[in-house]
Amino acid sequence: MDLKLSSSDPDVEVGKDSISLTVGETQRLVLYTITDADGLTGHAVVVVPARSALRPRINPSAVPAHVLADKTTDINLSSHILTGRAPSPVITDASSIHMAKGTMTPRPPRAEQPCPSRPTRASPARPR
Numbered sequence: 001m002d003l004k005l006s007s008s009d010p011d012v013e014v015g016k017d018s019i020s021l022t023v024g025e026t027q028r029l030v031l032y033t034i035t036d037a038d039g040l041t042g043h044a045v046v047v048v049p050a051r052s053a054l055r056p057r058i059n060p061s062a063v064p065a066h067v068l069a070d071k072t073t074d075i076n077l078s079s080h081i082l083t084g085r086a087p088s089p090v091i092t093d094a095s096s097i098h099m100a101k102g103t104m105t106p107r108p109p110r111a112e113q114p115c116p117s118r119p120t121r122a123s124p125a126r127p128r
Contacts, residue, residue, distance in 0.1 A: 007032040023051050054084035 005014055009030050013020040019032055030046045062080045067073040081089040091097065 002037045004035045005032060006035065019046070021048060023048060023054065025052070026050050027053065051084045054082075056081050056083045056089055058082070 003017075005017065005019065007014055007019055007030065009021075009032075011021055012030055012032070014032075019030070021030060027050045028048050030048055031043060032046065033041050033043050035041045059080055059082050065075055065080065067075075077089040077091070083089055
């Protein structure tokens with residue numbers, strides 16, 4: 001089924017199957033239209049909340065958090081949780097914190113380096 005998405009709102013970027021917009025200082029309504037191959041249309045409204053009304057959410061650019069096993073690590077919540085205009089995030093109940101089992105990211109193998117305190121010698125080839 002071939003559908004076309006459109007919006008007359010100049011602040012809306014229309015993709016093939018999505019619309020993108022920037023959250024502003026005030027709540028607003030965005031009208032969009034879906035048109036099918038026969039030219040029939042349907043309309044819908046997206047309610048875009050004001051930035052100050054947004055719920056806390058994970059900052060997708062800050063996850064996953066990388067920590068070393070068996071090490072105490074401080075994590076700055078403000079860089080991992082977006083709160084809009086609300087105050088910085090606070091943990092109000094320590095029992096609500098849960099950790100997930102992580103994965104190990106292997107380090108790339110190191111190239112063998114000659115020991116700087118000993119000279120490096122080439123060995124003659126041995127006959128077989």
